[in-house]
Amino acid sequence: MADVSKNTFDLCDPENHFANAVPQRARDSQTLRNAILAASARHFSTLPRERQKEIIQGYGLKQGFTVSEEMVLHYHNECIADLRYLASEPNAIMDEDLLAAVVILRFYEELDSPFIEFSTETAIRGLQVFIEAQASLALASPGFRQAVFWVGFRQEFHIAFAQQRPFRLPLSICEPHLTWTPAPDHVWANRLIIICAHAIQYCYDDRLNQGATRYRELVELYNRWQQCRPMSFSPTYAEDPDQTQGDIFPRIWFMDDCHILASQSMGLLKILLTAYSPHVLRVGPARRKYLAQIDAKLRATVLEICGVALSNRQSPPALITACVAINTCCEQFSDLREQQALLEINAITTRETNYWPASVSKAKLEEAWGWGT
Structure with missing residues (x-):
């Protein structure tokens, strides 16, 4: 779980609370411990057999040790039962260890079905209950609770983008933190995610009457962040793909995980x-040309996101973000060479992260591209 914590949860946390503090806190919290065991068991079960053997040997476990599906579901269900019961307890709802448990459990569910909107009251609904209750206190001062809050907020953005649904957390809780004053880089990354969450609401929340004026406001926020963010968010090296060599993706290198996350x-x-x-033009002779320009812009953006992922393999979550972008915009790609390159990223992500459902994603892409028909 330690490697997963550093690579997944602590991307924008200089103090690495999930890697350092969560395992210690789990000693005194059975619910948090069950969440860690559920996520760890699920992740271990996805590893190649050779990698499992290395871990078994490294930790001195008995030869032949396996993680069954029953074991995974046991810890998951135990944690869910605890959270459902505790969600109605006033004292428990403010427990920061339980907030961490919900965030970890949500990671577990994202491993299984990143594109499926769950209908059950699992960690997705639980996250909203706990995070709403603790938001004000979390944002009041830096520390463990605040670090967990921002992980949960980022999770909500990425899963809402993948599932193309509204943001389920009230954005008003973060409004005071969308400022342009000098701050550490991880704070700037979180500010960007707030803007992204507002864009999700604009695109997918049908209950809101948001027109061209709101769209202009979002574009202004997008531009303002780019203009005000520290220079450290600029890549250390960037190179366009060499078409003569058959390159598809640009090379874009960054110094830190939070810069990679912000770029994507x-x-x-x-x-x-x-x-x-x-x-977007609805009718008229120029409509086809305009839509072609939109598709070209979407393709270029996806290729850039993929280029960031391939150029910064030290940050595995970047590959997962690339896969989400690919699956979302797959229908914009008709060139066979590009399709094959994108499908290879899907395969690379599974090999290198060990928690991306490649078969589901592969089937989705092949269906969109009409392969096998």
Whole structure:
């Protein structure tokens, strides 16, 4: 769980609370411990057999040790039962260890079905209950609770983008934190995610009457963040793909995980603002040309997100973000060479992260591209 914590949960946390504090806190919290065991068991079960053997040997476990599906479901169900019971307890709802348990459990569910909207009251609904209750206190001062809150907030954005649904957390709780004053880089990354969450609401929340004025506000926020963010968010090296060598993806290197996350989040935000622009021509002779320009912009953005992932393999979540972008915009790609390159990223992600459902994603892409028909 330690490697997963550093690579997945602590991307924007200089103090690495999930890697350092969560395992210690789990000593005194059975619910948190069950969440860790559920996520760890699920992740272990997805590893190649050789990698499992290395872990078994490294930790001195008995030869032949396996993680069964029954074991995975046991810890998951135990944690769910605890959270459902405790969600109605006033004292428990403010327990920061339980907030961490919900965030970890949600990671478990994202491993299984990143594109499926769950109808059951699992960690998705639980996250909303706990995070709403603790938001004000979490944002009041830095520390463990605040670090967990931002992980949960980022999770909500990425899963809402993948499932193309509204943001389920009230954005008003973060409004005071969308400022342009000097701050550490991880704070700037969180500010960007707030803007991304607003874009999700604009695109997918049908209850809101948001027109061209709101769209312009979002574009202004997008531009303002780019103009005000520290120079450290600029890539250390960037190179366009060499078409003569058959390159598909640009090379874009960054110094830190939070810079990688911010770059790809900007790409996801650009996809939303491009696809849901209120200025799309509905009729007329220029409509086809305009739509072709939109598709070209979406393709370029996806290829850039993928280039960031391939150029920064030290940050495995970047590959998962690339896969989400690919699956969302797959129908914009008709060139066979590009399709094959994108499908290879899907395979690479599974090999290198060990928690991306490649078969489901592969089938979705092949169906969109008409392969096998």
